[in-house]
Amino acid sequence: MTIERFIQLWTHRYHKYTHIAKAHLKGRNARAHFRGVKRRLKKGQELIGIIRTEHFGDIVAAEPISRYVREQYPDAHIVWFVKPGFAELVSHNPNVDEVFKEFCVTERRVLLEGNVFDKVFELQFRNNNHCPKCQVFTENPVALQRDINVLNYFDYGNLLEVFAQTGDLIPPKAAFPADDQPRLYLQPSHKAKVDSLGLREKYIVMHCRSNYEPKDWPAERWNQLVHWLAERYDYQLVEIGLESNLNVKTPAYRNLCGQLSILETAEVIRRASFFIGLDSGPSHLGNATGAFGIILMGALNNFLNYNPYSGRYGREENALLVRQAGLPCAQLPFEFVQEQVRSVLEKSADNAPRVLS
Template sequence: MTPKAFVALWTHRYHKYSHIAKAHLLARRAQLYFGSKKRKLKKKLVAVVRTEHFGDIVAAEPLSRQIRELHPDAHIVWFVKPMFRELVDTNPNVDESFPEFCVTQRRVLLETGVFDKVYELQFRNNNRCPTCDVFVENPVAVAKGINVHTYFNFGNLLEVFAKISNLTVPQDDQPRLYLQERHRRKVDGLDLPKRFIVVHCLSNLALKDWPAERWNALIPQLADKYGVSIIEIGLSSNLSVNHPTYHNLCGQLSILETAEVIRRAEFFIGLDSGPAHLANAVGTFGFIILGSLNEFSAYNPYSGTYDSGENCVLIRREGVPCVQLPLETVLNAIEKKIPVSAKG
């Protein structure tokens, strides 16, 4: 082994094992914290585990209401990645969010038995820490054969989450967001156009994306045909749109501030990604460009009015990936629902 390789190996090991040690330390601290809280409150502790992604957390929101009904007097704690805490902290059905360091921390903490009931809304692929290099299994999901290769065979995301946690799908399956006055004030300060369409053009998975050149062609046509401004939201943009009514808000807003922008839009046009779940939750009519995904030739991740089609058009061709959907297919689907005569 060369000196360089030796140093790289031991640097990796140092980071890995110091990370694991920190995870165990944080788990023990959390055990003491929740043990103390349990004694002080004299309530049962209920854990809900759905740490990512933010669209999945929105999709799972109806289960928070069901869990509250099942445990009206318990202290409900939702395990979540720190970047998504605002979705949980604003939910009145949850008493506390727990910002998870990694799955090892969670595993050690839950194994202490400090929680009286645990609802695991994740399965193996979401229960991995790349630094620790470990997976945590969900026995219920394993027993039912639900994994990253099969999950959409069991229904939409809410239905899957219910199945892997031994819950039933709530009768009211419409996801909700709990927007606050601070989100409205923030968006008020943006001085948005009176009429606009929101677009989301870049997801966190290349398989779900639609080519940038087609977005570049679609956006000016929408602006001209319908006489509205176009506002792009998301973490980042890969577009090069040159049109006076196009506005780029990417990277400038929090998740719930983005939701407030979507709520004010006439329509949402986007990919199968987190913002589409926000649009569903705030009740904005959506056009979702949806291709096949790995083993799933056709799937629908949404519950509520996006599932029923009442408030959404899924633009897709069975077995065709998103990247292959022509511009005309998207334009025709939009114009079929919103005739150009609706302009103005």
């Protein structure tokens, strides 16, 4: 072994075991905290945990569960477990009493081993219960028993229904039994931020790049679509997301990628005339805020025809799911997507006098 390899090995081990030690300490501290919370509860009042830590579209899709659990346990102290980067999605939810910002799954395991919570509804399965630093997975016994995993989960329904099943809130392959429309709880600060952007009164918001390449549509076709929209319609075209990969040359286009928080992005989507995007987190923001969605979708891994949405997007009351049987999103022809977008925009009464060419 070379000295460089020796240093790399022990540096890795140092960071790994330091992380694990920190996770155990934080887990014990969290256990002490929630024991204190439980002592302060009224007699008969239950301490309930809901675990949905990632990703942000999944957390938005799972929001109706917070209302459902509150209806079932009106007096409970409800704690939502979430990764810190997504905490804003649940911190303003009136059905959640406390947000636990999870350090890693090892911390959660140490916490839950103390049996402090009266009930725990785990809304995820193995692939979302992984800490790469600890190099461990945590299993969800309900998901194991029901054979729900990353290879077959859409066989059990939309995301909300899958999460409710993995949490043992509803029977296997059952429909969600309550209001299934996701909601967001936007605050004045989010509205003030978007006010400061100076967006035009009428704009289309676009999300052109997901965090999972098989869900994407090629950048050159997005470029075509943006230029066609700019030439034909009198809308500002606003791109949101983490990072743009477009090369757009039109004054109608504005790039807001990487400039907004999740809920600030949601407020931009809420105000838009239309949302055009992919099957990814921002499309769930569109569903929750009421923006009409034009969602580019396709066959995904084992799922040739799936629908991740509940509520109005799921029923296609407020969305058009753009796809062709058997094709992945990347293979959707530009002309097909163009015609689908045209069919939506030109049904809008607002567009009749605004067609420029």
